[in-house]
Amino acid sequence: MKIDELYALLRRRGVLWPTAELYGGAQGLYDYGPLGAALKQRLERAWTTWFVGRSPDYYLIEPSEIVPEAVVRASGHLENFTDPEITCENCHSAFRADTVLEKVRPDGVDGLSSAQIEEVVRANAVRCPKCGSPALSVPSAFNLMFDLPFGVGRQERAYLLPETAQSSYLAFPRMWEVGRKALPLGIAVIGRAYRNEIAPRQVLFRMRAFTQAELQIFFDPKEPPGRLGSRASEKVPVLRAERRERGEGATEFVPAQALVDSGLPEFYVAHLVHMLRFLRDVLGYPAERLRFLEKSEKERAFYNRLQFDAEVHLESLGGYKEVGAVHYRGDYDLRRHGEGSGKDLSVSRGGEERVVPHVLELTFGVDRNLWALADVHLGRDGDRTIWRLPPYLAPVAVGVFPLIAKEQRPFAQHLTEELLAAGLEAEYDEASSIGKRYARMDEAGTPFCVTVDGATVADGSEHGTVTLRARDSKAQERIPASALAARIAPALRPPRPGGA
């Protein structure tokens, strides 16, 4: 589906809608309705199971999203987290400089001063993309962080964090004490990040408040975490930086071991494979729509020693879009916060010499992947609209329908209660025809539906059988109602990672 059609469907079904739509909406902000909130919870649970569940030394924490100014000064965001903008003095629109100058300067404007950007504008006689006026100006760079007047008298300044990662770095010394004092130590956060984007767009892909799931793995560079083992032959879809520089754009499927042989560290490739398996095997993105795009030294943030963005090809957005990334950040973060706070953030285990841990960062955009799960799995099958979500991600696990409400209502409602009590998200529905009830569940991604009919009730509650129908195959089978929970529960648990 194209973006407008998909967005309209998601709004209509109450998956999401613009924040304060009653007041005309707010740019770059969205609310999740019942289906969206439930899908988001399941997605976060699947991520946690897969990434945090990998080691008993990986922990999920829930930090504050507001931090005092000293934090963003040390992290470099106060100085560097800026987007140059171009404003039009005629129509008073504002634009990101890199967007306006896309044609005349395809490599972007990173590193240019306001004066240098102004020079590019003049030299190329660039005009306002909206009204066509040449009266463009380039104000000083615009910091994307939201600052807050904090405390009495509003003298202090605090900031909404533009990336959740900072919270994990701040938590490291405390988590070192709380944990086993061993490396690798993993600190994960699922939380909001905030950016005052100049041009929010593409619904969930460029928001002003969004949810990130991030795992920061702190490790001793002499003992980097993770070996390939049995995953050496796993084929990884990559687009290497050097091929991109030669203008080649096709994804290659390269065995993991070959990536190591080409010079990438084994621990890094092992984590690319772990991310690949999550996107492909847990979220169900087809391998041929995935790629890991390597960022060159020029493109990546200066503190990143390695950066591969995980991208999915999305029909609704017309191309590959970033949904996660694997960053090797070295010791930049702990070193900066050590300097900023005046504390020694190196650690020592037993008799060994002290080390400032390095960081491997696995990032995952929760909202973006929620959109991708709609783009990839929501589609038409003739008249039907089906959301083929993996069962453990579906907001509703099982729909329960009485064939004739006034006859089988008590049995079906009792069954619904039993399923709920067993921890399964069951939803009772007696409205309209069975066909319409199936259709409603198909559209919501519900993997299972059960129908209670006359035969069920005649058999009595101990022995009654129901019809279990699978969403994707439409296959139906007759099973005892009492066996239902045990039959479907395994499919509703998110996959766990295998051994390292």
Place this chain on the structure above:
Amino acid sequence: MKIDELYALLRRRGVLWPTAELYGGAQGLYDYGPLGAALKQRLERAWTTWFVGRSPDYYLIEPSEIVPEAVVRASGHLENFTDPEITCENCHSAFRADTVLEKVRPDGVDGLSSAQIEEVVRANAVRCPKCGSPALSVPSAFNLMFDLPFGVGRQERAYLLPETAQSSYLAFPRMWEVGRKALPLGIAVIGRAYRNEIAPRQVLFRMRAFTQAELQIFFDPKEPPGRLGSRASEKVPVLRAERRERGEGATEFVPAQALVDSGLPEFYVAHLVHMLRFLRDVLGYPAERLRFLEKSEKERAFYNRLQFDAEVHLESLGGYKEVGAVHYRGDYDLRRHGEGSGKDLSVSRGGEERVVPHVLELTFGVDRNLWALADVHLGRDGDRTIWRLPPYLAPVAVGVFPLIAKEQRPFAQHLTEELLAAGLEAEYDEASSIGKRYARMDEAGTPFCVTVDGATVADGSEHGTVTLRARDSKAQERIPASALAARIAPALRPPRPGGA
């Protein structure tokens, strides 16, 4: 425990700590560590099960916490969400006016202008609580909301919501379309709220960013939701407003029906009972430490027709503290947003005349209750520190120990994996003595521990029995490892509400 002792214990165990403690902390902001984040998740799940699970027409959504200015103008927060403050011109401290004037004006300063408060200060020769100087001044009232420079050029203003409730009111028209177009309709939110408190204090009780769980029930005042039914004889601990005005402070246990007979609407009392059961039966607060404090017309917000605060007596904070509330807000909210947005927010069902729904609001402070769960359930038993959390709230469900690691490690690790795969939070521990491992789990609130020993392994994985030990009773029993998950799983599911 006293506040300092409890807070120190929670910090040491990594339940929570001050945000950015590396930089000396940030007033009124806290991070949850692994145990705190897990407990918070369980608490939110229990709340959702109990409140949202009450009706298929109650929905949990996840809205943005940032809203455009029009929203807080219509809600009245822009004008009224203020705290008068008093500042000292000598030592430059700032204080909440009601705190400084507590002795000379015990009824508070609500409704007084800055000039009137200044008059109270002069008339009573009030001095700075910190430095003793009489040079106090009363600036114009301080709005407690955080405002954000929003959008390009930072010309627009947006606000961090000071209460999650507003999001539900904004969502009502959309949810009416998404749902069954029936009243009552419930919209629940678990989300952050933000207040620039003048004097954050008492750790999780007065924070600048905190989590609320709120259910807004929209209903037709001609058909208010909920009847007492079998709950008519339930004894509700109350302190009525009229008794408080006579200076009586003791809690009375009044049958629910008697509260109705005294003039309170039945639907309102039914929800007091529902809240009571959650606090007492689900969270395990002893009935004798609970009370519902009725706010008089003078005390409650002007839009509230009825307000009872749910309070728990906390040793750490030296008295009763509010942890939730039941507000009957009438049609105030939808009326205000109807006027603010120029939209008609009344609804019609079939042929009936249109009605602007009334709102019953059930609020619940997640952070405050997390603290209360520590205050009430965490204590000493001789040398042991035990956190007697209800099992379905415990961060770790079951600890798995090999008696002798090098002999039973594979069996115990395999068992841990099996429990995790069955969806139970199992934690493997082989460090130090069995006694110390029990102690660590007791302090974390883990309800079950199993020990794998020589006999287990000798019996083989099919028939091996393990020792299951219960936290509170210390009772031990021998059961087959294969029966473990089914044995403990029921205790780990949060209670579901019974019928209305």
